[in-house]
Amino acid sequence: MNLLPPPDRLLTRQEVAIHLNCSIPSVKRYNKSGELKPQKVGPRLVRMFESDVLAFIQARGGPGRAKLKFQPDLFKATYGQCILEQVAKIVRDRCGQREAEGRLRQWAKTTVVHADQARCVSVAIQTLLEINEDNFARLGVRRSQYVAWKVVWETKSR
Numbered sequence: 069m070n071l072l073p074p075p076d077r078l079l080t081r082q083e084v085a086i087h088l089n090c091s092i093p094s095v096k097r098y099n100k101s102g103e104l105k106p107q108k109v110g111p112r113l114v115r116m117f118e119s120d121v122l123a124f125i126q127a128r129g130g131p132g133r134a135k136l137k138f139q140p141d142l143f144k145a146t147y148g149q150c151i152l153e154q155v156a157k158i159v160r161d162r163c164g165q166r167e168a169e170g171r172l173r174q175w176a177k178t179t180v181v182h183a184d185q186a187r188c189v190s191v192a193i194q195t196l197l198e199i200n201e202d203n204f205a206r207l208g209v210r211r212s213q214y215v216a217w218k219v220v221w222e223t224k225s226r
Contacts, residue, residue, distance in 0.1 A: 078107065078115035087121055098124070118145070143187065147180065151192045156207040158196065159217040168196060168221075196221075 079087070081095045084104070088095065098104035099114070104124050106114040122145060154175050158168045172192045176185040199207070204214040 077118040078109065079118055079121060080115060084116050084121055088125065143184065147184065147188055147191075150179070151188060151195060152207060155192055155195050155199075156209055159199070159204070159207060159209045160213050162213075162217045162220045164220050164223070169193060 081092050081099075084095045085092045095104065095116075099106040099116075104116060105120055106116055109115050122142060126142070154172060158171060163171060169189070172189045173185075176188045180188045199214070199218075201214075204211070209217075
């Protein structure tokens with residue numbers, strides 16, 4: 069069981085500029101002023117952690133006067149990957165609905181902050197309900213695993 073949060077993605081200045089709806093020179097100014105801390109990954113190469121960018125956006129209520137192209141979902145950024153991992157385990161282990169809900173509640177109880185536990189379980193169950201032939205591959209499960217799980221899921225739900 070992975071108790072650690074998902075690894076933080078490193079973003080290029082161009083990706084940060086897109087998130088902030090600003091120019092690359094503006095991102096460089098934020099770096100130089102210390103408002104947005106750059107991470108040196110090479111002699112002339114810098115990146116910024118996605119979590120730092122989200123914190124920057126939240127602290128400023130947006131980048132200066134510019135409007136954001138998206139509203140960052142901190143819940144999804146924090147738990148999204150962990151939820152998908154749990155859903156994938158449930159599919160691989162061919163759990164029915166009751167067993168899946170029990171596993172998710174136990175996982176949330178031991179891994180997730182108390183205030184977010186119910187939402188994590190709800191989002192994971194919703195994800196399970198939305199799995200179909202067209203999107204099961206995003207979980208990293210084989211078609212045979214998906215088909216076997218779907219039979220159990222639909223049988224035990226009746």
